[in-house]
Amino acid sequence: MAEIEAPDPSEFRRHQYLYVPWRDGADAMPIGKELGLWLADQHGARLTVVSPLKSNAEHHPELARKEIVTERSGQVRDGGVVLAWCPTYKAMAKTYNLERSVIVLTAWATPRFVGWAKLHGALNVLTGMVMESGLTATGWELLRDIVDDGYNGWHDDIAHRMTTHHLEQLAAADEYNRSVVLAYAREHRAEAGIERLVRILNAFDAQPGH
Numbered sequence: 001m002a003e004i005e006a007p008d009p010s011e012f013r014r015h016q017y018l019y020v021p022w023r024d025g026a027d028a029m030p031i032g033k034e035l036g037l038w039l040a041d042q043h044g045a046r047l048t049v050v051s052p053l054k055s056n057a058e059h060h061p062e063l064a065r066k067e068i069v070t071e072r073s074g075q076v077r078d079g080g081v082v083l084a085w086c087p088t089y090k091a092m093a094k095t096y097n098l099e100r101s102v103i104v105l106t107a108w109a110t111p112r113f114v115g116w117a118k119l120h121g122a123l124n125v126l127t128g129m130v131m132e133s134g135l136t137a138t139g140w141e142l143l144r145d146i147v148d149d150g151y152n153g154w155h156d157d158i159a160h161r162m163t164t165h166h167l168e169q170l171a172a173a174d175e176y177n178r179s180v181v182l183a184y185a186r187e188h189r190a191e192a193g194i195e196r197l198v199r200i201l202n203a204f205d206a207q208p209g210h
Contacts, residue, residue, distance in 0.1 A: 012125070013039070016102055018105070019113070019122040020125045020126065021107050021126060032104060033083070033106065036082075047066045047067075048069060049063050050082055050091055050095060051084075051085040052071050054073075076094050083106065089112070093186070114131075115178075118177065133177070143184045146163050150189050154193055160200055
């Protein structure tokens with residue numbers, strides 16, 4: 001575990017969600033791989049690899065021997081350690097119903113899962129800091145309202161108006177974070193609806209003061 005920069009590797013065993021962000025100038029991906037294997041050993045649990053394609057994981061001999069779940073095949077059994085290996089949104093959706101699994105998300109060179117890490121209070125492996133959503137109980141309720149607004153995929157003007165209203169409430173409470181809103185919505189709604197939510201967020205963000 002010497003490659004990992006957090007001050008105390010034993011801290012990793014105390015977290016359900018761990019995030020290995022992309023690190024400019026150095027390859028952090030081996031850290032995520034090592035951490036997933038190490039945690040499975042520490043917990044005495046199976047390791048499941050979630051990746052867009054099977055070949056993404058099989059390129060690494062240590063991962064090729066593990067159970068691999070992809071965008072198109074397999075389901076993750078709850079209760080083990082999951083290594084989300086440079087996942088896409090579609091691949092990551094295979095983890096959204098897990099309640100008892102430890103999840104290590106190793107990100108590719110994109111910030112697309114920062115919202116996921118904040119939403120779940122994940123430990124940033126490279127800094128040793130827990131990431132925070134910034135949400136109060138009221139903020140969480142507003143996120144649930146936004147998801148409820150999108151019961152039909154944010155398809156009509158009413159959903160647009162109601163969602164914008166709830167976004168304004170989040171912003172007024174200084175709890176609006178676009179990436180967190182999208183991460184929460186993705187765990188509850190289909191991607192086709194998320195595309196329409198993105199358009200609502202784009203319009204909201206373009207308003208003066210946002």
